[in-house]
Amino acid sequence: MGKEAILYEKLPDNKVRCTACARYCEMAEGQIGLCGIRGNNHGKLDLFVYGKVIAGHVDPIEKKPVTHYHPGSKVYSIATTGCNWLCKYCQNYDISQRRKIEGVDMTPEQVVQTALDNGADGIAYTYNEPSIFIEFARDCGVIAHQNDLYNIFVSNGYDTPESVK
Structure with missing residues (x-):
C-alpha cells in the first residue's frame, strides 16, 4: 500500500529527515533509510510498508x-x-x-x-x-x-x- 509518513522534516534540495527513530536518517530523492521501509519519494517521506x-x-x-x-x-x-x-x-x-x-x-x-x-x-x-x-x-x-x-x-x-x- 504505502503512505506518506508523518514523522519527518523537509530539508533543502528536496531532501528529507526521518524522525521516527533516533537515527534521524537524511535522504536525498530516491534514497531509503537504514530501516529499509521509509524513503524519499519526490521530496516526501513514504512509509512503504503501510498496510x-x-x-x-x-x-x-x-x-x-x-x-x-x-x-x-x-x-x-x-x-x-x-x-x-x-x-x-x-x-x-x-x-x-x-x-x-x-x-x-x-x-x-x-x-x-x-x-x-x-x-x-x-x-x-x-x-x-x-x-x-x-x-x-x-x-x-x-x-x-x-x-x-x-x-x-x-x-x-x-x-x-x-x-x-
Whole structure:
C-alpha cells in the first residue's frame, strides 16, 4: 500500500529527515533509510510498508516482555518488514532484516477485525521495531482502542520525542 509518513522534516534540495527513530536518517530523492521501509519519494517521506503485514499471530500475553499486564489474555501480534537496528542475532532476523517490501495487504480496520475475530484482547506491534511503522501502528491502535482492545509496543526503545507523542 504505502503512505506518506508523518514523522519527518523537509530539508533543502528536496531532501528529507526521518524522525521516527533516533537515527534521524537524511535522504536525498530516491534514497531509503537504514530501516529499509521509509524513503524519499519526490521530496516526501513514504512509509512503504503501510498496510503490509508480514506476520500476524495470536499469542498469550505472557509471551511478550511485560509483567502482570492483562494476565491470561490473548494478543494479536503483527509486524512489517524492516528494523532500525541491524542485529545479526535477532530472533526475527528473517523479518526485521528483509529488504523486500512484502506482506499481506491489511487496512487498520482489517487488523482490528482479525484481532476481534480471533478472540484477542489486544494488539501487539512486535517481531520488528514498531517505531519505524508508527503511522500504521497508530492508525491500528486508535481503532483498536475504540473496540476496547489494548495496544502494546514491543520496542528496542530507540525512539524520538516526536514518535512517543
